[in-house]
Amino acid sequence: MLGLDSCPAERGEAEHESTDFLEPTIETTAPDLWLTHDGVGLGPLRVDLAETYWRWENSLPVMAGYARQTPESLTERTAGLEAQLEGSADQTRFTIYRHHDDTWAPVGMTSLLTDDRYRTGEFFIYIGEPDHRGHGTGTIATTMILDWAFHVTALRCVYLEVLANNTAAIRAYEKAGFGTVGTRRRTGSWFGQPADEVIMDAIPEEYTGPRLVEAAVLGNRQSRR
Numbered sequence: 001m002l003g004l005d006s007c008p009a010e011r012g013e014a015e016h017e018s019t020d021f022l023e024p025t026i027e028t029t030a031p032d033l034w035l036t037h038d039g040v041g042l043g044p045l046r047v048d049l050a051e052t053y054w055r056w057e058n059s060l061p062v063m064a065g066y067a068r069q070t071p072e073s074l075t076e077r078t079a080g081l082e083a084q085l086e087g088s089a090d091q092t093r094f095t096i097y098r099h100h101d102d103t104w105a106p107v108g109m110t111s112l113l114t115d116d117r118y119r120t121g122e123f124f125i126y127i128g129e130p131d132h133r134g135h136g137t138g139t140i141a142t143t144m145i146l147d148w149a150f151h152v153t154a155l156r157c158v159y160l161e162v163l164a165n166n167t168a169a170i171r172a173y174e175k176a177g178f179g180t181v182g183t184r185r186r187t188g189s190w191f192g193q194p195a196d197e198v199i200m201d202a203i204p205e206e207y208t209g210p211r212l213v214e215a216a217v218l219g220n221r222q223s224r225r
């Protein structure tokens, strides 16, 4: 299973005398958003969120969801973010935002790692802010990623692996349009025990979600489809 080392962030220096970085990120200016739908926004990865990504990815619910066994240092995460910010040719990564109290708050991250030879992409997601899990954000963001994958990145198939025990994730993926194609046995770990992994995929011919990309490009003009 590909872990969260594929999902990291950046920052200028690494010293930390205070614990201010453990606080949720408060936005003071409106973030750049590429796509919005139903109170969920997708925007670019941000250097200034390096510590936030690190905090999210090293929280136990996210570590458990990715069967990650060792926490990552902020130094490693910072280096990882630098690589991610320079690897846009085969990586599409978004900060996920949720709109509430008249602001867009960063709440998680989602990624598509593409294989140009076959026009496929592996999908990853987490909602890092605990209060924002279980309120539909993951489902909406997953739908938005599929729209982007098929109508911007021109992928022929998007796939993922998820621990069979991760019922909330599987439910969110199903609602967003992924279908199960198989199970790999005992290739994962759940609370230290061997766990199966479910393989899911989605193809553009079966996509029935909202055409957000098309609407963003064409606006009120008639679609040419």
Ligand SMILES: CC(C)(COP(=O)(O)OP(=O)(O)OC[C@H]1O[C@@H](n2cnc3c(N)ncnc32)[C@H](O)[C@@H]1OP(=O)(O)O)[C@@H](O)C(=O)NCCC(=O)NCCS
Pocket: 061, 062, 064, 065, 066, 125, 126, 127, 128, 132, 133, 134, 135, 136, 137, 138, 139, 140, 161, 162, 163, 166, 167, 168, 169, 171, 172
């Ligand atoms: C998986 C994750 C991205 C889903 O995002 P989310 O915003 O919490 O999910 P949603 O609220 O959109 O949907 C969750 C669905 O699972 C359901 N659900 C939640 N807990 C469940 C459980 N224990 N059993 C069954 N269904 C469950 C919810 O009821 C909801 O379905 P519903 O809308 O039909 O009621 C998020 O929970 C997360 O980041 N988890 C930690 C990291 C992780 O596991 N990432 C995925 C690794 S593959």
